[in-house]
Amino acid sequence: MTRRWELFAHDADMGVRGFGATVAEAFEHAALAMTSIVTDVELVDAQEEISIECEAPDLELLFADWLNAVISEMSARHMLFRAFKVRLDGSRLHGQAWGERVDAARHRPAVEIKGATYTALRVAFEGNAWMAQTVVDV
């Protein structure tokens, strides 16, 4: 697969879209797209691992919940992440994220992400891959 993730335009904010052979992989890549809104993913070191758990009644809400949990940890820990691992178990999600504390001089973070919205929220199998997308508020 050539594209792992991409950003798409929204008037005030930014859309994130992840692709993958599985839903879990699409979720992981969409979270990477989110890091790319803040900084160049390649500038982030995987120094620390954190765990993230979420639960929601359907796949789309679970996707938004996953991104929001990542955003929340970025904010509370002042961290940026360069890699994610997601395991889905029915309505539950078990995730891991690897990253480091924000270093303003090195990362030059462009903008803080406030939350993942339900605008343009979609999780679907399209063509030959899973796609998970939504707009995040920045």
Add this chain to the structure above:
Amino acid sequence: MRVPVVIYASEALLRDMDDKVGEQAANVARLPGIVTASYAMPDAHWGYGFPIGGVAAFDPDAGGVVSAGGVGFDISCGVRCLHTGLGRDDIMSVQKSLADALYKRIPAGVGSTGAIRLDDAAMDTMLLRGARWAVDNGWGLDEDLERIEEHGRMSGARADAVSDQAKRRQRDEMGTLGSGNHYLEVQEVTNVFDEAAARAYGLSVGDVVLMIHCGSRGLGHQIGTEFLKQMAISAAEHGIALPDRELACAPIRSALGEKYLGAMRAAINCALANRQILTHLVREVFAEALPAARLRLIYDVSHNTCKVERHRTRGTTKELYVHRKGATRALGPGHADIPSPLRAAGQPVLIGGSMGTASYVLAGTTKSESLAFSSACHGAGRAMSRHQALKEWRGRQVVDALAARGILVRSPSLRGVAEEAPGAYKDVSAVVEAADASGLARRVARVEPLICIKG
């Protein structure tokens, strides 16, 4: 639709307005208990659920709802305007060192933290007392409080309705500016349109003011996120059919609706306390750089809120839950909630532009009450996505172009500056003229930036 959609704009603004604004305002018009109309302000643009620049009021007696999406993630984001007691020449003599000192002192950008650490007890007190808590702790003056909406303290806040994670996100974020379109600007008054109101606000051409635009930081974002989900999941239980999940809402008279209102009001207090602490930091910088300065608060007004207000609808006056998302309250002359020195002029409506363009001070009108529940625009509104802005401009180029015009920009991120380039925004003057022409608010003064600290 239960009520019509009303969009206030000039023909040109309407032509450039995203089609999604009308679509989203129409979705809002389908929500239970909405009264009179679903409004869009002249700066309206595509939001999520509600348009940004949307105003809607709900009647609790008619099954009305409160919507987390109708307030937004950055609860009580707003603008505070201070008079510096100085003129342009005073600032220009120290412009560079002042810009550097402000940038050094004001925590701005991703990952920045404030000097204050809140323990559990202090957090809860802050959430209940807002700017009053800040002043009690030495960050500000008693006289500041009367110039803030709700006298600096939103009543009805519930610290117990705010999750531990929301509090965790806020523990070291008090007195931080944030990022994105949040900023602190030193500005010069360049035009006065309404002499009497300008006099009441203390503004004359050549005066230097300072505007702070920011909100409730991580705490508000977390509250918005959590209640959006809870409201989306429970909508069906409450018998609410959502045209868009982002419009997630709960009846005002439900346990979830009441809990959200308590948490949202706590976030309003957080935003008011945050802007109060930032004010204190700014005063410290000015005391060192320009000892003659005396920073006096003109007004502080939020533009992402839901407030209980008395308005006329269907021939009677009653309490309504007015959602303003990217819209500013604009109370007309004589309203009891306006601080007495400003009351005859109407409530100051503070309109932030983009760096490099103008900002405006407007005044609420009597007519605005019947036009849009006493509401007006809140800013320029984006004309271009961040994505597009990055293709159009480089951050260094934007900073240099502004410096050539005498505007000093300080920001931790050049990419952030490019995303916020002045050209990515609509013409704030056109927005303000439309607000003035429609009667939503009237123009009092125009200000232009001299120093801009971007998050």
